[in-house]
Amino acid sequence: LVGKRDIIFGFIAKTSLPILSKFEPRHLSNLAYSYALIDYIPELEDGTTLFDHIAEKIIPLVIKFNPQDISNVAWAYAKMEVSH
Numbered sequence: 122l123v124g125k126r127d128i129i130f131g132f133i134a135k136t137s138l139p140i141l142s143k144f145e146p147r148h149l150s151n152l153a154y155s156y157a158l159i160d161y162i163p164e165l166e167d168g169t170t171l172f173d174h175i176a177e178k179i180i181p182l183v184i185k186f187n188p189q190d191i192s193n194v195a196w197a198y199a200k201m202e203v204s205h
Contacts, residue, residue, distance in 0.1 A: 126161060134163035134171040141178045146186040149179055150193035157197035172203045 137152065144152070153175050156162065163171045179186075179194060186194070198204070 126159070127163075130156070130159065130161055131163045135165065137171070138165070138174055141174055144178065146179075146182050146190045149175055149182070150186065150190040150197075153197035154193040157200045160201075162201055162203065170203075172198065172201065176203075 134156075141149070153172065156171060165171065165174075175194075176198075183191075
């Protein structure tokens with residue numbers, strides 16, 4: 122995996138975009154949390170990031186988030202210094 126992070130995690134980010142709308146709150150929070158753990162924000166071809174797309178999906182679902190989901194998202198966005 123050394124030297125392949127951008128390829129592997131970039132691929133995961135790109136392939137997750139079309140199905141983000143099917144993610145439950147815990148899936149969205151775990152995705153953001155996972156990328157923050159590896160200290161990586163994938164930039165997409167349109168100039169946005171995976172974190173931009175996750176935020177778009179989270180906002181209308183926020184009422185369905187449990188405390189752990191909220192904590193994971195808040196930590197991930199704070200760690201990566203991403204605002205939304």
